[in-house]
Amino acid sequence: MKKLIxxxxxxxxxxxxGFGLAHPEIEVHFDPNYVAVAGGVQNRVAVVSGGGAGHEPLHGGYVGMGMLDAACPGQTFTSPTPDQMYEAGKAVNGGKGILQIIKNYTGDVLNFRMAADLLRDEGIDVRNVVIDDDVALKDSLYTAGRRGLGTTVIAEKVCGAASQEGYDLDRLEALCKKVNIHGKSMGMALTPCTTPQNGTPSFELAEDEMEIGIGIHGEPGTERMPIKSADEITEILATRILEDGAYTRELTEWDSEKGDWVDVEVKDITFQSGDEVIAIVNSMGATPISELYTVYAKLAEVAEKHGVKIVRKLIGHYITSLEMAGVSITLVKADEEILRLYDAPVNTPALRWGV
Structure with missing residues (x-):
């Protein structure tokens, strides 16, 4: 695999x-590495996220007005370290606490938890919300439970707008949890990807094969099958998402009253006829937008058959896996609050409207 490195x-x-030079309105810090809104945060809850590089524009591309206040990039497909999150949190702490939005991968969850503990030692109230929206699996070798996929983008957008609107930390945490249980995603790959450090494909696929249920770290999926048409692929993913049951699991969160981490039971929504949703048709990296429109056309048809109405949509590159060819679909049930905050102005390198 040839790469521009x-x-x-x-x-x-x-x-x-390069990101810092291209976007001088965003502050880029080194040793430890993080990006943050210029001038910090004043008198509101800060919203912070992060994860391994290789998923761009996630997360750095979503730092800016109406979305994230800081993002911590790890090495390719590797969690950032607690000191990155700690320094980023201190830099954007506006005196009202910090919400950390975390994809459900073991390294991310553990390191963000350690960073939260360090920040609390500084007297800063921190809440962690884990996004685990991947309907392809319950457990894998790469994560405890369902992985975090495209719902992360919607959570960052909605919670960033809510922070700008003045939500306090309790209310913002509850909102982020709601977005998580309202969102479901699933992805597939036509090719593997190659990390710069490794130099070899993350898994092998024959020319006539595709992988269903992939994650975003180059890991293989849950099922390998002969390659199918765009409509057939879309129907597999969309049907699995729309017909997914109310998945119940335990997530660990901070209990302010007990002053400790506790396990709580979480249960997803199920999509019902009459629901309105925000849809993401996302390129895994190499798939061009022209092909994504073909996927979206079929997705709209499948959603309509289920009585589900797509009221907002994102079609393009939002949460990628280097140069992997493939697509992921995300649907988030949108109530009045989620839609209002989604529509609020945003101005980041990767998302911009209403300004």
């Missing part, structure tokens, strides 16, 4: 330097 070990650092 210099030294494989310096990929993230060099990309951050």
């Amino acid at each position: 210099n030294n494989a070990e310096d990929v993230t650092l060099e990309q951050l330097k």
Whole structure:
């Protein structure tokens, strides 16, 4: 696989330097690495996220007005370290606490939890909300429970707008949890991807094969089958999402009254006829937008058959896996609050409207 890199070990650092030069309105910090809104946050809850590089524009591309206040990039497909999250949190703390939005991968969850503990030692109230919207699986070798996929983008947009609107930390945490249980995603791959540090494909696929139920870290999916048409692929993903049951699991969250981490039971919604949804048709990296429109046409048809109305949509590159060819679909049930906050102005490198 040919890549536009210099030294494989310096990929993230060099990309951050380029990102900072391209977007001078965003502050890029090094050692430890994080990006943050210029001037910090004043008198509102800060919203912070992060994860391994290789998923761009997630998360750095969503730093800015109406979305994230800071993002911490790890090495390719590797969780950022607690000191990155700690320093980013201190930099954007506006005196009202911090909401950390975390994809459900073990390293991310553990490191963000350690960072939250460090920030609390500084007297800063921090809440962690884990996004686990991948309907492809319950458990895998790469995560405890369902993985975090495209609902992360909607959570960052909605919660960023709510922070701008003045939600306090309790209310913002509850909103983020609601978005999580309202969102479901599933992805597929036509090709694997290759990390710069490894130099070999993450898994093998024959020319006539595709992988269903992939994650965003180059891991293989849950099922391999002969390649099908765009309509057939879309129907597989959309039907699985729309007909997914009320998945129940335990997530660990901070209990302010007990002053400790506790396990709580969480249960997803199920999609019902009459629901309105926000849809994402996302390229895994190499799939062009022209092909995504073909997927969206079939998705709209399948949703209509289920009585579900798509009222907002994003079609393009939002949460990728390097140069993997493939697509993921996300549907988030949207009530009046979620829609209002989704429609609120946003101005980031990757998302911009209403300004």
